[in-house]
Amino acid sequence: MSILSSAADVLRCFSVTRNELTVTEVSSVLGLPKSNVSRLLRAMRDAGFLETVGETKRYRPGLLLHQTGHIYRFATSLIDRTDAIVARVAAEIGHTGYISMRRGGEVVGITVHPGRNILRVVSTIGDRISAFASSTGRALLARLPDDEVRKLYAQGFVPPSATAPQTLDDLITRLAAIRRAGFAESHDEAVRGVGAISVAVGDPVTGDEAALCISYPASTVTPHERTRIIAALGEGAAEIAAVIGDKRFIPVRFPIEEKSL
Structure with missing residues (x-):
């Protein structure tokens, strides 16, 4: 599975009622090892797809996704x-x-x-x-x-x-x-x-x-x-x-x- 496919799978884990996720939660939903998920989430954070919530270990969609979604919605x-x-x-x-x-x-x-x-x-x-x-x-x-x-x-x-x-x-x-x-x-x-x-x-x-x-x-x-x-x-x-x-x-x-x- 490519990193793009894996990143897409992570993004599909988010929803209106589940807008923050931990490594453990993503690992459980996708059935992947925590170590793999941890590396993937950090890479997605560094690329702007995700951001951490304050000082916690929780992740949420990043500004880049918000901007892209805004453009998609109104364009x-x-x-x-x-x-x-x-x-x-x-x-x-x-x-x-x-x-x-x-x-x-x-x-x-x-x-x-x-x-x-x-x-x-x-x-x-x-x-x-x-x-x-x-x-x-x-x-x-x-x-x-x-x-x-x-x-x-x-x-x-x-x-x-x-x-x-x-x-x-x-x-x-x-x-x-x-x-x-x-x-x-x-x-x-x-x-x-x-x-x-x-x-x-x-x-x-x-x-x-x-x-x-x-x-x-x-x-x-x-x-x-x-x-x-x-x-x-x-x-x-x-x-x-x-x-x-x-x-x-x-x-x-x-x-x-x-x-x-």
């Missing part, structure tokens, strides 16, 4: 545009909104807007979930040709729940339905008890693609709320697609069918 127009739409919809509907991007067979949350409802769903930004078993992931996978999806899951997958796609053919069938409807929906799949609705849009210039998502406790959303969420996300994504020239955008089809995709 990526697609994220800016989609985040503005999701913020607006989340405020109107009251449920939590996300922007997610696909990385291979997984999706990762980029931004979040917590809902105002008493019962609300909030997941950690940066955590990765399976693309095939999430509305965000399937909305993005639906933008790919079926043969690319089959290559992506050539080794198969293990469904996390009974409501997730059970086979590759099942996934392909659901993606076809998403292309017809213009949105993806999940219920009690990658995260138990959680429902979500997503649409996807992409920038033809940069190649970036993002999923706009509203999530909620699956048992609480009403048919009226569901329709409002689908319509609001679809209209917002259509605005972005028109501005940036997304020829692969899949518009929401009305009237909205009452079935999970």
Whole structure:
């Protein structure tokens, strides 16, 4: 394993709820010898990727990462545009909104807007979930040709729940339905008890693609709320697609069918 790969693995150990780590904690998470981890963390500190917390033996992301993340966040127009739409919809509907991007067979949350409802769903930004078993992931996978999806899951997958796609053919069938409807929906799949609705849009210039998502406790959303969420996300994504020239955008089809995709 290269030092870059090892450094990337260390950075993935951090999250919003785990923003400081010790050598022992990283060693436990990655299953590596403490001596190796200690040398790696010191090297990352010297390069500016990490910094020590005061006089303690704890590490946190360094200034270089903060600067890079700041540049990435505000220089990526697609994220800016989609985040503005999701913020607006989340405020109107009251449920939590996300922007997610696909990385291979997984999706990762980029931004979040917590809902105002008493019962609300909030997941950690940066955590990765399976693309095939999430509305965000399937909305993005639906933008790919079926043969690319089959290559992506050539080794198969293990469904996390009974409501997730059970086979590759099942996934392909659901993606076809998403292309017809213009949105993806999940219920009690990658995260138990959680429902979500997503649409996807992409920038033809940069190649970036993002999923706009509203999530909620699956048992609480009403048919009226569901329709409002689908319509609001679809209209917002259509605005972005028109501005940036997304020829692969899949518009929401009305009237909205009452079935999970």
